[in-house]
Amino acid sequence: MSTRIPLPYSPKVLELFRNPRNAGSMEDATVKATTGSLACGDMIAMYLKIDDAKEVVLKASFESYGCAANIAAASILTEMVKGKTLHEAWNISWKEVSDELGGLPIIKYHCSILAVGALKRAIRKYYRHRGLRPGWLPEKPTKEELQAVEEEKFIERLYGRASEGKLDEGNRSRS
């Protein structure tokens, strides 16, 4: 079909794909955030239950529309944040998520970036709703958040390009 690349997933990715931990929505979530889009074929929703006094993640869950790596990345992140303060959770990098999964193939890095992006969005949203901004929370969006926005926009560009007129000569020829 398309240009193929081998995807040597680690056993860990397969294990989490098979038996994802913390899958599904959360009725009593304090906050929920989503990254990615249907058109990208890549979407993660993060649910966090937060102890307001301690600013600690009590539990987390996820929903994922995406490839095996996407599901595994979202699932492992919900495990990694459990019991962490929001500050600690904020500091989890996409690389740590990838490492925790036994190292994602390079073209799947964006899956762990998307997962971390969803987490960061959720944390921001939580503080915004409370009208707070802790000193450690950067004003500017982080790399992961930018990447998520980038991916969401990417598809608009694709559609823009696809709708640029139906394959007339001028458009398609490359002389």
Add this chain to the structure above:
Amino acid sequence: MGSELEKIRGFLRAHGKPEREVYLDLENSGWVPPQVVEAMLPYFNKYGYGHPSITNRRGWEALEALIEAREYIAHSIGARPSELVFTHSGTEANNLAILGAATANKNKGRKILISAVEHYSVMLPANELANHGFKVVQIPVDSEGIVDLEMLASLVDEDTVLVSIQHVNHEIGSIQPLRSIVEIIRDKNKSTIIHTDAVDAYTKISLDVERLGVDLLSLSSHKILGPKGAGALYIREGTKINRILYGALSTQQYWPGVENVPAIVGFHKASHLALEFMEDHVRYMQSLRDKLLEGIIERVDKVLINGPTGNKRVADNVNVSFLYVEGEALTVELSLRGIYVSSGSACTSRILEPSHVLLAIGRKHEEAHGSILFKVSRYHKPSDIDYVLKQLPQAVRRLRFLSPLKT
């Protein structure tokens, strides 16, 4: 983290070998039936393992096998043996056709037409020529993947040196009305060279280069349950074509290097097995195809059939988009259940864009991402399809459950 090797070994251990396995990824490659393997084996170490253009017995034995294969395969498409060149793959045959014909005939014109749903081994060499003074235009297809004939007629002109339109689409199974296509082209420009990639048509519909009127036609061994490592290009006598690889010419004028004789012997045997009772095989594959297609529609909701139905669709092809499910995840889920298929999802591609074929028939990205391609063969049993129809709804349900896109 371990080396790549440790990783893939660990992965395979974790995957395990499912009790029941149904291989339906015949688009990408397939097993080789025992009769084919048996035919090949002696050519590795008993006889005919020499070089077919060298004057010793082992070489002459190889030459004999090569001539037999060339005769059989050429005749099977209505060609003369002298018009058939063996390559090492379908990709090589398509590259030779596009690059070789365009560059040898550039005095005739600089415009190349290809369909929007060509295999990359046609599309990318054509695009490469666009960097070397040629102009490449893609002919759009309708929602069933059939080339727009009016558009084709309007695009062929004096400057059109080469048209390449595949006979059967590898992803969605559309059978192009190739004879009408050739007539339209000839009507506009007698000297345009016409190539067809028949890699996915061979052994599934009858091919006759005289009746079709094409100048170049590509075949591939591993797409017909032959071994990997052999392909062929039919070059109509009198068609000017440039070599694209340089080296010591063997028995062939257009492809240097030693022929892969064991693979060519396997290609010959695989063709023979498939063609001997082709009509029966085709009817049988059609029945499995329809059983699978109808079974999916019955058991799974929110699906789209990709490609035509009825006799515009090749006998072995089933391509379905499962909405709200990402195709790569579904291939992994099905693999764990012993069902081996592929997807046109972006996630299986290097460029992270979904299949250009699905986009060309007007599928949206999210529809293409959920596509799964199944190909049946004469070796599959109805019980294999029953097994798929039992597992598939469960697999789709599990992934839809994980999805935030609750339906």
